[in-house]
Amino acid sequence: MTRFVLARIAQSVFVMFAVALIAFALFRFVGDPVAQMVGQETSIEDQERLRDRLGLNDPIPAQFARFAGNILTGDFGFSFRTRQPIGEMIRDALPATLELSFVALIISLVAGIPAGVYTAIYPGRASSSAILLVTLLGISVPTFVIGLSLIYLFGVQLGWLPTFGRGDTVDVGWWRTNFLTIDGWRALILPAVTLGVYQLTLTMRLVRSEMLEVLRTDSINFAIARGLPWRSIYFRHALKNSLVPVITIIGLQFGGVIAFAVVTESVFQWPGLGLLFLESIRFVDIPVMSVYLILIAFLFVLVNLIVDILYVVIDPRVRLAGVGG
Secondary structure (H helix, E strand, O other), rough: HHHHHHHHHHHHHHHHHHHHHHHHHHHHHOOOOOHHHOOOOHHHHHHOOOHHHOOOOOOOOHHHHHHHHHHHHOOOOOOOOOOHHHHHHHHHHHHHHHHHHHHHHHHHHHHHHHHHHHHHHOOOOOOHHHHHHHHHHHHHOHHHHHHHHHHHHHHHOOOOOOOOOEEEEEEOOOOOEOOOOOOHHHHHHHHHHHHHHHHHOOOOOOHHHHHHHHHHHHHHHHHHHHHHHHHHHHHHHHHHHHHHHHHHHHHHHHHHHOOOOHHHHHOOOOOOOHHHHHHHHHHHHHHHHHHHHHHHHHHHHHHHHHHHHHHHHHHHHHHHHHHHH
């Protein structure tokens, strides 16, 4: 198992190195950083002095080594637009995105897994067909359309929920949370549902397909022949054996929810990483874009590494394969 984990860590390091190269290329070769930092009245001589001070005239390998070293030590540099340290900008925006993504993922799991189990156990019922039809709409309709529809219905017509912003928040150290206020929860509902609909559909359909596949296996037929209770067959045997691919999707979903929360945060003006990234694109704030790319890649790599380790713990076949090399 140790060799398996070390191999996965080595792969993760290689992926992060490749992402760092891409982020460095974005930072170094997309536009002129000095031209974005100074005004039109700045002389050529002053621009050259600033270029020397920033190390932009150094050899490319030296620039990449300095860039990677700063990232590893947590020095993300400064925003061209606000002149604010990027680390502080990420710190302020990260709680909003993580809380939104966490609630959206919980919604998708709480609704998606039972729906997948139900439609697998009772595939011929009209209610199962209705659930499949609804989820087909959920996976087909764009996220921004779902968000705007929820805003119109629950925010404009009914007036039950706020349509933008985080509402009232509470500072717990450096973490600003929605979870400790009623208004914060009310502001969280619509964007979390919008972000979770697509993930809910994927979870439900994956659980259903895996359950149907497991229910056809010889082990389930043997359990039926032994006269085991149907509840035990469905939940102790079939569902348990369907969870390995579901764990993979859940892990990838969490990284995907964070990465693709951009649209939802834009629709609801949710002050998270997605909205920060959109603003950096709008103002060509390349340092923020580079750090965002590295951060999202790191989250994906970390989640995938955790999922691989859980594979080893849950599935003996993976553990034996890892021991066998």
